[in-house]
Amino acid sequence: MFTLSFPDGSKRDYDAPITGLELANSISKxxxxxxxxxxxxxxxxxxxxxxxxxxxxxxVTRDSDEALELIRHDAxxxxxxxxxxxxxxxxxxxxxxxxxxxxxxxxxxxxFHLEDLAKIEAQMRKIVQKNAPFTLEIWDRDEAVxxxxxxxxxxxAELIEALPEGEEVRIYRQGEWLDLCLGPHLPSTAKIGTSxxxxxxxxxxxxxxxxxxxxxRIYGTAWRNDSELKTYLRNLEEAEKRDHRKLGREMDxxxxxxxxxxSVFWHPKGWTLFQQLIGYMRRRQHGAGYVEVNSPDMLxxxxxxxxxxxxxxxxxxxxxxxxxxxxxxLKPMNCPGHVQIFKNGLKSYRxxxxxxxxxxxxxxxxxxxxxxxxxxxxxxxxxxxxxxCAEDQITAECVKVNDLIISIYHDFGFDDVRVKFSxxxxxxxxxxxxxxxxxxxxxxxxxxxxxxxxxNPGEGAFYGPKLEYVLRDAIGRDWQLGTLQVDLNxxxxxxxxxxxxxxxxxxxxxxxxxxxxxxxxxxxxxIEHHAGRMPLWLAxxxxxxxxxxxxxxxxxxxxxxxxxxxxxxxxxDLRNEKxxxxxxxxxxxxxxxxxxxxxxxxxxxxxxxxRLGQKYQKVMPLAEAIAALVAEAxxxxxxxx
RNA sequence: GCUGCUGUAGCUCAGGGGUAGAGCACUCCCUUGGUAAGGGAGAGGUCGAGUGUUCAAAUCACUCCAGCAGCACCA
Numbered sequence: 001m002f003t004l005s006f007p008d009g010s011k012r013d014y015d016a017p018i019t020g021l022e023l024a025n026s027i028s029k030x031x032x033x034x035x036x037x038x039x040x041x042x043x044x045x046x047x048x049x050x051x052x053x054x055x056x057x058x059x060v061t062r063d064s065d066e067a068l069e070l071i072r073h074d075a076x077x078x079x080x081x082x083x084x085x086x087x088x089x090x091x092x093x094x095x096x097x098x099x100x101x102x103x104x105x106x107x108x109x110x111x112f113h114l115e116d117l118a119k120i121e122a123q124m125r126k127i128v129q130k131n132a133p134f135t136l137e138i139w140d141r142d143e144a145v146x147x148x149x150x151x152x153x154x155x156x157a158e159l160i161e162a163l164p165e166g167e168e169v170r171i172y173r174q175g176e177w178l179d180l181c182l183g184p185h186l187p188s189t190a191k192i193g194t195s196x197x198x199x200x201x202x203x204x205x206x207x208x209x210x211x212x213x214x215x216x217r218i219y220g221t222a223w224r225n226d227s228e229l230k231t232y233l234r235n236l237e238e239a240e241k242r243d244h245r246k247l248g249r250e251m252d253x254x255x256x257x258x259x260x261x262x263s264v265f266w267h268p269k270g271w272t273l274f275q276q277l278i279g280y281m282r283r284r285q286h287g288a289g290y291v292e293v294n295s296p297d298m299l300x301x302x303x304x305x306x307x308x309x310x311x312x313x314x315x316x317x318x319x320x321x322x323x324x325x326x327x328x329x330l331k332p333m334n335c336p337g338h339v340q341i342f343k344n345g346l347k348s349y350r351x352x353x354x355x356x357x358x359x360x361x362x363x364x365x366x367x368x369x370x371x372x373x374x375x376x377x378x379x380x381x382x383x384x385x386x387x388x389c390a391e392d393q394i395t396a397e398c399v400k401v402n403d404l405i406i407s408i409y410h411d412f413g414f415d416d417v418r419v420k421f422s423x424x425x426x427x428x429x430x431x432x433x434x435x436x437x438x439x440x441x442x443x444x445x446x447x448x449x450x451x452x453x454x455x456n457p458g459e460g461a462f463y464g465p466k467l468e469y470v471l472r473d474a475i476g477r478d479w480q481l482g483t484l485q486v487d488l489n490x491x492x493x494x495x496x497x498x499x500x501x502x503x504x505x506x507x508x509x510x511x512x513x514x515x516x517x518x519x520x521x522x523x524x525x526x527i528e529h530h531a532g533r534m535p536l537w538l539a540x541x542x543x544x545x546x547x548x549x550x551x552x553x554x555x556x557x558x559x560x561x562x563x564x565x566x567x568x569x570x571x572x573d574l575r576n577e578k579x580x581x582x583x584x585x586x587x588x589x590x591x592x593x594x595x596x597x598x599x600x601x602x603x604x605x606x607x608x609x610x611r612l613g614q615k616y617q618k619v620m621p622l623a624e625a626i627a628a629l630v631a632e633a634x635x636x637x638x639x640x641x
Numbered sequence: 642g643c644u645g646c647u648g649u650a651g652c653u654c655a656g657g658g659g660u661a662g663a664g665c666a667c668u669c670c671c672u673u674g675g676u677a678a679g680g681g682a683g684a685g686g687u688c689g690a691g692u693g694u695u696c697a698a699a700u701c702a703c704u705c706c707a708g709c710a711g712c713a714c715c716a
Contacts, residue, residue, distance in 0.1 A: 103711095111645060202711030203644025210713040214644055217711070249652075258689075258707045313716055333716055367642050367714055368707090376715075461716055480715080512716090549673045576673075584677035598675055610676060617676060 005056045017052035020045070021187070024059050034061040036186050037070055044070070046136060046184040062191070067224060069097050071192045074134070074185055075124070075222040076102040078192065081177040082123035083218070086116075092179065093155040093206065093215055099476070100232060101221035105204055107155055112216050117198040120218070124196070131190035132175030136183060139169045144180070155206070156180055195229040196222035242474035244527040245373040251532055251590060253540070254374070262371040262378030264520055269540035272569065273526075274381075276538050277519055278359055280411075280635055281383050284515070287637075288404050290357040290385055295337025297361065301327040307336045307490055308429045312462045316365045330363035335487075335512055338386040339494040342508070347498040352508065353389035353397055359519070360384065374524030375479055381519040387511040388496070391441075394486060394509055398445030401513050405469055405482045406451075408515050411636040412526060413535075418478075419451050420468040422459035429463055430489040438486040439465045463489040464512070474528040481522055485512040532590045533612060536632045539569070539592045543629065546573040546582040548598035555602035559595060559622060566626050568633060587612060593629065 004023070005011045020038035024031045024047070038045050039058040044066055051057060060066050076095035083090055083106055095104030106112075139147075141160060148156040160169055160180060172181045174189055186192060198220040206212035223229040240246070248254045253270030256263070266274060282292065301319065304310040309317070309332065318330040331337060338356045347354070363379050370376050387397050409417050421443065424435045442465050446453055453467070460466050469482035487510040491497075497505040516522035526538070536542055543563055547556040553574050563570040571591075573582050579596060586594050596608040596617065607625050610617035 114646075200710060201645055204712045205643075208713075210643070214712075216644075219711080256708090261707065307716095309716065316714090316716085335716085362716090364715080369642060369644095369712080370714060371708090459715095463716080466716095485716095546676090548675055551673080578672095578674050578679065579676050580674085581678060582676085587677055594676080596676060600675085608676075615676090 002052060002054045004051060007058050017050040019050050020047040020059065023051065031059060035059045036062050036067055036191055037184055044184050047187050062224060070184065070186050071224065072097040072102040072222045074189065074192045075196050075220060076104045077174060077179055078124050078127045078189055079120060079218065079220060080104050080179060081127055081174065082120045086119055086123055091153050091155050101219060103217050103219045105215040105217045107215050112201055112218065114201060121198050125194065128189050128192060128194065130175060131188045133188040134185035135173045137171045137173060139171050141169050144169045144171065192222060193224065195224065195226045196220055197229065239474040242528045242531045244524040247527050247532040261368065262366060264374060264377060272540040273523060273538060274519060277516060277522065280637060281515060283637055284404065284408060285357045285385065290355040293338065293341055293356050293358050295334055295341065295358060295360060298328045298330050299337065301329050303336055304329050307494055308462060312427060318363045318365055331360065332362050332364045334358050334360040334362065334382060334384050335386055335490060336494060339491060339496050342388050343496050349390065349498055349500050352498060353387050353393055355385055355387045357385035374520045375473065377520050382514055383516045383519060384512065384514040387513065388508040389511065391509050394441040395445045395448060397511055398442060398484060399449045401484050401511065402446060402449040402451060405515050413529065414471055418470045419453040420456040420470060421446065421453045422456040422466045422468060424465065425458050425460050425462060427462060434488045438488045442467065442486045461485050463487045471525050473525060479521055479525060481517040481525065482515050483513065483517060487512055536592045537635045541571050541591050542568050542633055543570045543593045543595055544573055544586045544591045545570060545595045546579065546586065548579045548596060552597050552599055552602045556597055559597060559607060562622065562626060566630050568629055583610065595625065
C-alpha cells in the first residue's frame, strides 16, 4: 500500500500502481481531459507514468506554466520528425527548449533555406493532426547505439555512448518516428496545439565547440494558444523598434560605416549623451574616493608580454611597428598602465587602498561576427578603475564597489541587474593556491554584500575571478556591463609593491572594476531601455522652443536665452511651419519637452509646455516652467531629495 | 572566425540582361497657421567594390568588403 498526497493537502491510499491518467480520471472526467502530465514530488513526468510509491502528486494541465515547456519540447521533436520526413538523410542531434521557444540542430550537407521553414511547418501540422501518442521505451544501450548507427545517425549514437554508465537509454516514440530523450512528453502530438511558428535558421557548432563541425539550427516558438503566440510575435516587433541601432540613426546620435567596422562615429547629440554619462560617473567616482588618471593608448609590446595579455589575447590586439622597428600595441585594457602609475614613486601601506580611475579608450580586434551596434565594438571607452590594496582589504573594498555599482544602476532605472560569478578559466596565470585565495575572497565579499549571484564556471579573467553585472537588451539578449575582478597575479607580474608598516616590500592586490563597463554599450542599453525617450537629465536636446507665428520669434529667442542660462540644453524652431508640424517632428525626435509660444504667451510672459508622450499641454509663467525643468534635469546623484 | 541571409537616393523600400523608381526627408516659392504631416515646384543615385560571362550587367557567375540572425569568442 502507498499514499499519494495532493496539492490541496488531501491524501489517498492505493493498493496497486496507478498511472497519472487513471488518477486524473478518478478525480474527474474534465480534469482527465485537460491533463497533460503529472508532477511527482515537484518533478514533471509523463501522464502515462505509473505511481507506485508514496509521493506528492499534482496533475499538470495545459493551462499551467509547465505546459509551455512540454509543448515546446514536443514541438522540437515534431519538427525533427518533419525535417527527416522532408529531407531524408538529415541527422538529428539535440533539440532543447529555450526561453520562448525551442530549437533543433540538424546535420545535413545541403543548407536549409528560409523557404524550407514553411514546408517544415506544414509537415509539422500534419504530424500534429495525426495525434500520434508519445510512448516511452527503455532500450539496451548497445542495441540503441547500433540502431542509430545503422541509420546513419552518428550524432545520436555518440550522445547515447556519452550517457553516464548506468543511466537508462530512454527512447520516445511518436508514431513511426523516435528519438533519444529524457522526457517527459505530452500524451500525444495533437496536444501541442497549433500555436507554433518556425522563426529562423542559423549555424551552431556541435557541442558548442568551434573546433567541431557546424550544424544547422532551426529556431521556433510555441505557445498554448494563438493569442499568446500573437502577443509574443507582436512583442518581438515592438522590441525591434527599440533597437538602439535603429534609434541611433533616427535620433541622429551616431553612425557606423564600412571603413570603420566596429567603430562608432558619435554625432553631436550622441556625444552629448556620452558626456552626460562621463560627467555622472566622474562625480560618483570622486565621491567614492577614486582619482582620475590617463594612461597611454599605445605601449611597447613587451609590457603586454609581461602582463600575460599577449599570450592570451595577442591575436586580438591592434599592433603597429614604428619606423625604428619597435612593436607597439594599442591598449586593450587600462590595467597595465595603471600599474605603471602605481609603481611610479614608492608607495606605502598608508597609500592603500589607492583607487585609480580612467575613461580610457581601449582597442580590441573583436571577431567580425561578434560586432553588434554599440554593444560590441572594436574601440570603446571603459570607465575602468583599479583599486590597489592589501589582501586584508579585499572584502571591504569589494563590498564598497558592489554597493557603488548597484547604486549607479539604480540611478539609471536598472533595478533587475543579474550578477554572475565567474571562476578560474582553463587558460590562466598564477598558481592554484593564489586562485583559491582570490575566489574565496570575492565570494566572501559578495555574500557579505548580500548579492544574489549565479555561478558561471570557468568564465573568469585569465588573471582572476570576476563578477559580471548583466543587463538585457530590447530583444532579450544579455550583455555584461559592470565587472569586479580580484587579481592577485598582475601586480606581481608587473613588479608592483608597497612598503608595509614593518618596512618590507609587499605585492598589492589589484581589484579591476568597471561600472558602466563600456560606455558605448551602456549607452546602447540605455537607449533600448528607454526606447529612445531619455529621461530629461540625459536627453541630448532637453527642450525645443517652437514659435507659432513669426511675430513671436523675438519672445521665443528670449525663452531660449533664459533656458540656456538655466543650463538646459535647448534648441529653437523658428521655421515657417505650422505648429502641428513642429510638434509632430520634435515629438518623433523624442525631445522630452516642447515649449510653444505664440503672441498670447509673448504678451503674458508665459509658455505652453508640452511633454513628450502627453496629449495636452500646460500654460504657465516662463520662470515657473524653467524652474520645474531645472529641477527635473538635475542628475539623480545631485538631487536634494 | 563559422553557417545562412542581405547590400538600389539621407531614411524605408519596389524593380530587375537593353545604361533607374515610390513615399518620407532635403532645397525653393506660396502660406503666419494655436499643439502629431498646409499647398506647389525642384534637386538628388558610377544600384557595396572588383573580376568574369555577354553585342549589352544594377540585374547572371565568382572573389572581396560591410551589415543582419545565430553559433563560437568577449582581457
